[in-house]
Amino acid sequence: MSENTTRDQNLPLLKVNDLHVYYGAIHAVKGISLEVHEGEIVTLIGANGAGKSTTLNTIAGLLKPRQGSIVLGGVPVDGTGASKMVYKGLSLCPEGRRVFQHMTVRENLEMGAYSRPKEEIEASLADVFSRFPRLKEREKQIGGTLSGGEQQMLAMARALMSKPKLMMLDEPSMGLAPILVDQIFGIIQELHESGVTILLVEQNAQMALSVADRAYVLETGRISMSGNAADLLQNDDVQKAYLGN
């Protein structure tokens, strides 16, 4: 009981309230509210075009919401530009990876640590290379010459280099062969175990729900369901719509 009350008083790490985002006249996100607590993996699932990326990009400051609030670690951050968000402890591994194609693996990682003091970078590089030994082997290779799976790992490693309080991943499994998808989700789980808080966007609902603590289901810009990831995995509606059962 007492444990529950302390948890209730704990502020969520991220709290999004009634978020509305437009592309010109297109109302893409229609009043989304969600929370991520420290240490959690929260997933946002939904069909293509549901508004998942729009939501993440807005939280990251790349898009401006027309309405709603975003609070990170108790501090309102709406209106903070994308380039300042990383200094507030938030990093986004964007959809489509967006690795710097003309830079080496190492340079990409160094850019990930742009917001941090120079003397801390070596330690973070060592940490990232121990998580992604493949990247260590490819350290001097140009980003554009990596395979899709390697680029995804690089994008995730780059996002980690800022030592974020909250890491957002936008469809990390997109376009990857099943064995690589398993590997990527394995890494997400490892990150979770080492204490990184994650907000994960996925179309692969099966995988996402099996690694996540909690989940939100997004449908045409609105949250249609939310709850425990394990419960949603068993939910009939979710199974029909997203798991193909």
Place this chain on the structure above:
Amino acid sequence: MDFLFNLVNGLSLGSIYAIIALGYTMVYGIAKMLNFAHGDVIMVGAYISFCAFQYWGLPPLPSVLAAMIFCTVLGVFIERLAYRPLRSATSLAVLITAIGMSYLLQNVALLIFKSDPKNYPGQIIDLPGLSLFGGQLKISGVTLLTIIANIVIMILLTLFINRTKLGKAMRCVSEDRGAAELMGISVNRTISVTFAIGSALAAIAGVLLCSAYPIFDPYTGSMPGIKAFTAAVFGGIGSIPGAMVGGLLLGVIEILGRAYISTQLADAIVFAVLIIVLLVKPSGLLGKQVREKV
């Protein structure tokens, strides 16, 4: 010996084009716009160094520095006032604004300095020339300095872009603005720095140009500006080594064309070569083939 003389002069003129082309190519690569006012910043650099030396009594080097500082501030100011508000506008709107800015600079210069040509003081770059092959080949101090300045600028800029944090940030912004922002890079600040560097280089180009061709007026920047833009496209716009190669080739073709083919046709030859290069390699000599995003 005549040929060697022409070649050296071509390299010198080409070096001036290359230094100007850097400004076009960096701004294009990073801010994704054609800054047609860039050529006129050269003219401003020429007038400021002229005034500093002639009227304000500054020695040669501080006069050049004054021009560089003034142009740097001017370049950043132009971007801030005219281009930044159009960051998300169509590229056509930005282009028209840049052309308008070019006319604005020319007309302000006309207002202040009047249209009569001035004579650029030779004392600003007063260096001994070089006499080779027993005096058969004479190279002037300005010519030599121009060629050396270009090489030094290229080396410094390449080191800056590849080694420094700010330089790497510029490469990131050039490649993917959104991803750069996610790293914590301020796109606005990076673009300001790009304009600052390009405009400081334009001031240097103005001093070198007017030291080699001393008659100047408010329209002085416009033709070298267009030629340097051509050089940037020739070498592959967005590419720093491309600006160097494009500039040098353009200068050499122009001078050799003038010497051996026809004085009147020299410019036509330059543009004909450009058209042929672009037909064979649309991205320019060293330009990156743009990969379509899937």
